[in-house]
Amino acid sequence: MAIAELPLPIARYHAPRRSRRAWSRAGLGLLLPAALLAFWAVGTAYRLFPPQVLPPPSLVWDSAVDTFRSGKLLSYAAISFYRVVVGFVIGAGVGLVLGVAMGLSRTVDDYVRPLFTAIAQVPNLGWIPLLVLLLGIGETLKLTIIAKAAFIPMVLNTADGIRRVSPQLLEVARSFRFSNSQLLRLVVLPAAVPSIFTGFRYGLAKAWTALVAVELLAASEGLGYLLVWGRQMFWMDLVIFAIIIIGVIGFAMDFCLTRAETYLQRWRTEPEQ
C-alpha cells in the first residue's frame, strides 16, 4: 500500500508574509546589537580598553578578511564541516536504529536503557581524555566523540516518539489487519517523525558543540583550532572572529534543519484531541 492511498489530512501551508510590522520588529532587534557595536567601536577608539583585551571592530574585520583571503577559513571550515557531517551521520544513524528498537520492543529497552543512561550521564567532555588514551588524537577520536554526542539525543527522542504513537492509530491499524512492516512504515514511523526530527536537531547541535570541544583539545586544523591558535598568539581579533563564525555556522545548520522539518511535515495537521 502506498502512502498516497491513505487519506491523509492535508493542510495548506501558508508562508508567513513579511509585513511592515515584521520590519519594524527587525529594526528594533537590530538596535541593541548596533548600540553595542557602536559602544565597542567608540570605546576602543578612545582607548577605554587595551587592544589586547578588546581589539577594535575594524581589526576583527581585517583579520576576518585575512583569514578568508589566505584560504585558511575555507579549508578549516571544510575540515570541521566534514568532521561534523561524518560523525553526525554515524552517530545519528546508529542512534536511530537503536532508538527504533528501544521504542518498539520493551525487551530491548529493558536490556539497554540502564547502560545507556549510565553512559549518557558522563558529560561528553569527560570521555575525551579516556578516548585520547585509547584512540590517540587522530581523526578517529574526533569522529567518535562527535558521533557519541549525536547518538544520545537521537536514541532518546526516537524511542520516546515511537513509544508515544497514539493508541487510537494503532487500534485502527490493527483492525485493518496491517502487517508488522505496514504498521511500522505507515503508522509508527510517520507518527514518530516529529520526535525523530527533534532528535536530529539536538543531535546536530550537540555534534557541533562536541566538534568545538574536541578541536579545542586535540586538533591542528579546523575552526576550533582557529580559536586555540588565536588564544596562543594572543590575537584577540582572531578569537572574536572565530567565535562569530562558529555561532553563524551553528545558527545556519539549525535554521536549515528547522526549515527542512517544516517542509517535510507540511502534510501534518494538529492531531485532534
Next chain:
Amino acid sequence: MSRALDRRRWTRFRRGVTLPVLLIALWFFATHAGLVDSRLLPPIEAVLRAGRVEWTEGALLQNLEASLFRNLAGFAIGSTLGLAFGMALGISPLIEKLCGPLFHGLRQVALLAWVPLICMWLGLGEASKIAFIAIAAFVPVALNTYQGARAAPPQLLEVSRVLLLSPRQMFRRVYLPAALPSVVTGIHLALIYSWLATIGAEYFMALGPGLGGLILAGRDRFEMDLVILGVFILGLVGFALNLIAQFAAGRLLRWE
C-alpha cells in the same frame, strides 16, 4: 496487581543489569587473561586501588569539593540571571524585541567557544571558571523561562487585566505559575549543562584543584586507572545531580 508489578519490576531489573554485568565480566576476564594491554585497560582492582589511594592520601575529596562548589556557584548565578532575563523577555514585548535577536544570536555560539575569550578577559582563575559555568546555566534557563512566560494563557491575562491586578500580582498569580513547568525544565537542563561546563572549565583553565584536573593529570601521566576513576566519578556526580533535579521537579510541580 502488586504481584504482577513486582514481577515486572524484577524482570526489568534482571534485564537491566545483564549488559553492565557482562561488560564488567568481560573487562575482568580480558585483563586477567592478558588479552589487552594493561596500560590501555587496567584491571578493575587497579581502578579501585587508585580510588582508595586518591581517597586516603590524594586529594580526591578536595578535588570533588572544589568542582562541586564551582559548579553550584556558577549554576546559582547563571540560573538566577537567566530566570530574571527570561521573565523580562517573556513578559515585556518591548524587551523581547530589543534583546531577543541578540540573545538568540549569541546562544548559537557553541558553549566552549567562549572559553578563549573568557580566559583572556578574566584569566585562568576561579572567576573565569565560574563565569563560564554561569553562561552554561544561563542559556537554558533564560530560554525556557522566556518560552514559558510567553505561553501564559491570554484568557488569564485578560481576566487579570479586568481585575486590575498590580504588576506584582500579575507576576505572582499568572506569569510565574504559567512559566513554572518550563522553568523547571530549564533548571534541569542548566544543572546538566553546568556540570559539563565545570569539566570544560577545568580542562581548559587547568589551575587549582578539580576533578577535570585529576583526569588530565591521569592522562598526562598515562595512568589509565586514574582516568577511568575520574570518568566514573563524573558520571556518578552527573547522575546525582540529575536525580536531585528530578526529585525537585516532582515536588515543585506536584499540582500539575
